[in-house]
Every structure is written in structure tokens, then in C-alpha cells.
Amino acid sequence: MNFGDFYYPLPANEKQLDYAPGSPEREALKQAISTFKNKKIDVPMYIGAEEIYTNKKLEIRPPHETAHLLGHFNEGDANHVKKAINAALKAKDKWANTSWENRANIFLKIAELISTKYRFQVMAATMLGQSKTAHQAEIDCTCELIDFLRFNVHYVSEIYRQQPISVPGINNRVEYRPLEGFVLAVTPFNFTAIAGNLPTSAAMCGNVVIWKPAYPQVYSAQLLMKIFKEAGLPNGVINLIYADGPVLGEVCFNHPDFAGLHFTGSTGVFRTMWQTIGTNIGNYKTFPRIVGETGGKDFVLAHKSADVDVLVTALVRGAFEYQGQKCSAASRAYIPSNLAAEVKKKLVAQIKTITIGTIEDFSNFMGAVITEASFNKIESYIKGARKKDSKAKVIVGGKCDKTNGYFIEPTVIETTDPYYITMCDELFGPVLTMYVYDENKFEDTLKLVDSTSQYALTGAIIAKDRYAVELATNKLRNSAGNFYINDKPTGAVVGQQPFGGARASGTNDKAGSILNLYRWLSARTVKEIFNSPTDYRYPFMQSEE
Structure with missing residues (x-):
């Protein structure tokens, strides 16, 4: 029996704790x-x-400490x-x-x-x-x-x-x-x-x-x-x-x-x-x-007007937080030729500072991938990029070690083929593939971003030029259910960014x-x-x- 119209107002988001030393x-x-x-x-x-x-x-064993039951x-x-x-x-x-x-x-x-x-x-x-x-x-x-x-x-x-x-x-x-x-x-x-x-x-x-x-x-x-x-x-x-x-x-x-x-x-x-x-x-x-x-094969597209530091941070956080095991994780990046050298230099430098290991050590940025099967799959893609006849190369990371846990270094692959396998397949791990495009062919690259993947979950545009932002927003309307401007393509918050994608996502x-x-x-x-x-x-x- 109902005795009233019981209404529950819009709540506030739960406050995050930061777990700082001494807290x-x-x-x-x-x-x-x-x-x-x-x-x-x-x-x-x-x-x-x-x-x-x-x-x-x-x-049940921790992926980062497989000896422990x-x-x-x-x-x-x-x-x-x-x-x-x-x-x-x-x-x-x-x-x-x-x-x-x-x-x-x-x-x-x-x-x-x-x-x-x-x-x-x-x-x-x-x-x-x-x-x-x-x-x-x-x-x-x-x-x-x-x-x-x-x-x-x-x-x-x-x-x-x-x-x-x-x-x-x-x-x-x-x-x-x-x-x-x-x-x-x-x-x-x-x-x-x-x-x-x-x-x-x-x-x-x-x-x-x-x-x-x-x-x-x-x-x-x-x-x-x-x-x-x-x-x-x-x-x-x-x-x-x-x-x-x-x-x-x-x-x-x-x-x-x-x-x-x-x-x-x-x-x-x-x-x-x-x-x-x-x-x-x-x-x-x-x-x-x-x-x-x-699934997702989520992209970060940088315009020639992009702020390099914003872009690099979006790539590092978007691709490697939680070992890239987010449906929304950045896994393919399109970098304009005018920024490529600086982006690669800063990206490699930042990735080399990332620490990996047990989650009990709070200084670590990354833990292990979830299972041995996942480890083996990701490792196979990295090995493929290292083959002499490959159209790709590993520019940083790539080490895989399952001695004590399923650890894979944050890895960046650079390819000359926008349809290279790691630009298309969902890897679900800490691997980012980068393709450098002609800075004056932004509109052509928009078509490439839209047509490369069967998925349409998340994506991001990094640009200072507002006309470029508007163009990308319109041309990539069906490429991502969650679209981010000058931010990484992860981290949707309940009540703020409703989450989900279409196509094969x-x-x-x-x-x-x-x-x-x-x-x-x-x-x-x-x-x-x-x-x-x-x-x-x-x-x-x-x-x-």
C-alpha cells in the first residue's frame, strides 16, 4: 500500500579520498x-x-603476486x-x-x-x-x-x-x-x-x-x-x-x-x-x-594546434592507468607531424618514470594485467611489432615478465600503417599505438579515425583551435559514445558523463x-x-x- 509519493532528489557525487601519506x-x-x-x-x-x-x-590469486593464495x-x-x-x-x-x-x-x-x-x-x-x-x-x-x-x-x-x-x-x-x-x-x-x-x-x-x-x-x-x-x-x-x-x-x-x-x-x-x-x-x-x-578501440586525435603537455598527459593517463584494462582506455593515437618529435620525446621520458609492481606499494602507478591468458595475448602483439618485417616499432617499454605476476611495461608502438593490427585490434592492456599524420591533412585523418575501427566507445580531440574542435566533434559524431575535448578518453563520472558506445561497442x-x-x-x-x-x-x- 502506498501512502505518499516518495521522491529521492539528485544526490552529490561521492567524495574521493586521496590516500596521501599519513592520512x-x-x-x-x-x-x-x-x-x-x-x-x-x-x-x-x-x-x-x-x-x-x-x-x-x-x-583466487592476486595477478601481481601469483604465489599468494x-x-x-x-x-x-x-x-x-x-x-x-x-x-x-x-x-x-x-x-x-x-x-x-x-x-x-x-x-x-x-x-x-x-x-x-x-x-x-x-x-x-x-x-x-x-x-x-x-x-x-x-x-x-x-x-x-x-x-x-x-x-x-x-x-x-x-x-x-x-x-x-x-x-x-x-x-x-x-x-x-x-x-x-x-x-x-x-x-x-x-x-x-x-x-x-x-x-x-x-x-x-x-x-x-x-x-x-x-x-x-x-x-x-x-x-x-x-x-x-x-x-x-x-x-x-x-x-x-x-x-x-x-x-x-x-x-x-x-x-x-x-x-x-x-x-x-x-x-x-x-x-x-x-x-x-x-x-x-x-x-x-x-x-x-x-x-x-x-569492446573499444579508443582514440586520441591531436590537432597541429594541440598543447603538447596536455596531449602527453592525456596519452599516459588514458593508455596506462589500470594497465590499459578499461573499455575506454586510449589505445590508438593520431599525432600531427609538426608535433611528433616533441610528443615522442616527452612521452618516452614520462613513461620511463612509471613504476610497476605490487599494489601494496602505493608509489606504483601500475599493477599487473589480470590473467596469464591476457599477458600472453598482449605479449604476442608486442613481439609482432618487433619483427624485422613489421610496419611498426616499439619506441618505449615492451618488457613482459610473469615470474611473480603478470607484469607488462607501458608500451608505445609507432606505426607507418594506419591500419596496422594494433591500430585496429582491441588489446586490453598497456599498449598504445601511435600514427603520425601530415599536419595539413587533418580532415583526411578524421575520416581515418572514423573508419579504422569497428568500435565506437570513447575518443578525444586535443586542440587549441576551436574550429578544429568543432570539425572533429561533428565528423566523429558516431565514432564515440563518450567524446572528450582536451582530456583523456577515460574517467566517466556517474551523473556527469553517462557512459556507453554504439557500433561494436x-x-x-x-x-x-x-x-x-x-x-x-x-x-x-x-x-x-x-x-x-x-x-x-x-x-x-x-x-x-
Whole structure:
């Protein structure tokens, strides 16, 4: 029963802590890291009210310290996926009928718990499990996730207030129902915030969710699930499972109650999922909502008027923060010939000062890439650029060492071929490829930037010339869903820069905005008339006599 129109105003973004030497947050974070490292955990799946352990236990090790064992998690099979779906559907009606204020306040409490009680634990889990520095973890698993939760509550509140007009004698209203079935949330390793947002945004709208995180992110995912439960999220609303992708898809995409997919991951996997859903479309009770944020081959385009220091900083931060493992990371750069020599000189000099190693040493700018498979893939591209017959050369970095962790130096490749493989392929690592273009062929280069990649996630223009900025903004309108002027192409903030791209980069449903929330709601229009007609005849039908 509703007793009022409970509205949640626009929140402020969570304040970032800086973890400077001597600060209380630095000491608290170091203590949390130490505590986690000294305790091995056995991570269950969370299905309904149960914590489920299996006979198949997989190791959790820090990518930057592979000799250390953090614990194990319990992998499930098809029967566990089916059990999770049943638990979700059992919880569905009661959750969907829970009042908005009681749903909303659960997620606001989750945000508050992360902001206060669990801030350093979530930070420590993300740093250890995903090899993030303190700064990268702070902007991800605390600030961004807290913002997702608080802003999404506001956005849903805004949606519920959007109502049609009524005229004398008629009342019209719109009900925003959850989807008819369950939502599958498949989340990536690289952002704890995304892992938390994909299941909670759908659940906030009254849906029930099956949540499958990437295995390298399980260490922080299980902590989020504990926080969800502590905040009062009812059993079965979000079910956390660990199952192989094809096994998960075989069960979920063949179930008649499959109603939606909230996905962040590779373009190839997303295409396969979409194709499977399309093949099975006749089996579902309703047309599923498909939302995906996938790959990127993100660019930085410099004009001949660019400030070299601004450009170099944008390249270093954009390409190498979090080891280049952001969907938005700068991975191809177009440098005008008049600036090339100075840019290369300053870029190489800055990169040589970058320190790499364990995230427990707060002086390090970079940690390790996430897995050995990722390490091997990136290393192969670097080796390819070093071949004598290559159209490219490594101008700085390139060292790869997995003796103690999956460490790859920040690497810049220069190519004479704008279609060289590392200008086109998504590497998802600390590798930037640079192409020098004729400074007087800026418009031709705009066409090159637009046509080189299948992706369209993020991009940046660096220029002092405002006409160049305007030209690039217009010509590259469909080249990036998030476009940056005189800044790196990373670091979107909830409520400020809604995030997402099109083309092969996804459905551009803009996480961190009201647009994304509409996808998890199904509207019903209700019309009530107060003076109902009692005769089928209309006035125009009356005789003129």
C-alpha cells in the first residue's frame, strides 16, 4: 500500500579520498589489505537463502603476486543455474510488489555501507583480486559504485513521476512494472562498480536477477553480495553464481522466463548471446531486453594546434592507468607531424618514470594485467611489432615478465600503417599505438579515425583551435559514445558523463543515467473514465431534421 509519493532528489557525487601519506584512510586501507591477505576464504554461491559449496574449487590469486593464495570459490554447474532461476522466480512476485520506498532504501543503505563501514574492505578486495592501485580502486569500487546506487534511486524516482496528462472526466496513469521473468547480469573483471551496478540497477526496478561475475572478479563480488544481504536485500532477488559461460547460456537462454540481459564484456561473446537469444525468440514469454557494453578501440586525435603537455598527459593517463584494462582506455593515437618529435620525446621520458609492481606499494602507478591468458595475448602483439618485417616499432617499454605476476611495461608502438593490427585490434592492456599524420591533412585523418575501427566507445580531440574542435566533434559524431575535448578518453563520472558506445561497442544504453533504467521497466497505461457512455451512437450520427 502506498501512502505518499516518495521522491529521492539528485544526490552529490561521492567524495574521493586521496590516500596521501599519513592520512587515516591510507592506514585503514593498508590494515584491510593485511587482514585479507592473512585469511584464506572459501567463497560460496548465493542462491535464494542458501550458501552453496561444491566439489569444484577454483583458486583466487592476486595477478601481481601469483604465489599468494587468497582462497577459493566454488564453481557451479547447470543444476545450480536452474536452481538460481527457480529461486529468483520464487522471489519475484513479493519483490515486485514491495513499495518503492522500501526497495529504494535497501540500495541507499548498500551505498551507505560501502561509503562507511565497508569502504576499505571493498577497496582491499578490489586491489588484491584485480590488481588496482589505491587511486584506481577508490574511483571504481567506492565512488563510482556508490554513485551508481544513489543516482539510480533518483532516476527511478524520476521515471515513476513521469505521468501522462488527464482531461476532464478521464484519469490517465502509467505504471512502471518490472519485466515479466528474470534478468541475467553478466559482469566483467575490470570494474567492481560495473559488477555491482548491472544486477542492482535491474533489481532496483523490481526485477529478480541471476548474477554471474567474471571469475577474476569473484573476490570482490562475494563481498558485495554480503553487503547486499546485510542491507536487507531479500533472498532470491539477486542470486550470485559462478558457472562456465556456455553452461550459463544454455540454461538461461532456453528458459521461457528469460526477460533481459545486462552485459558488460567482449563484443564476440555479446554477439553470440544475441544470436542465441534471436534463435530462441519464439520460446520466451516476452521479447527480452538486451543491454550490452562491449569492446573499444579508443582514440586520441591531436590537432597541429594541440598543447603538447596536455596531449602527453592525456596519452599516459588514458593508455596506462589500470594497465590499459578499461573499455575506454586510449589505445590508438593520431599525432600531427609538426608535433611528433616533441610528443615522442616527452612521452618516452614520462613513461620511463612509471613504476610497476605490487599494489601494496602505493608509489606504483601500475599493477599487473589480470590473467596469464591476457599477458600472453598482449605479449604476442608486442613481439609482432618487433619483427624485422613489421610496419611498426616499439619506441618505449615492451618488457613482459610473469615470474611473480603478470607484469607488462607501458608500451608505445609507432606505426607507418594506419591500419596496422594494433591500430585496429582491441588489446586490453598497456599498449598504445601511435600514427603520425601530415599536419595539413587533418580532415583526411578524421575520416581515418572514423573508419579504422569497428568500435565506437570513447575518443578525444586535443586542440587549441576551436574550429578544429568543432570539425572533429561533428565528423566523429558516431565514432564515440563518450567524446572528450582536451582530456583523456577515460574517467566517466556517474551523473556527469553517462557512459556507453554504439557500433561494436554495445547498445549505448548509458550506464549511470536515466536511459539505462528505462530498459528494466515495462510500462502499463491505465485509463479510467468517470462518466462512462451508455449509448454507442455519436453526435454526428444524429438526424439533421
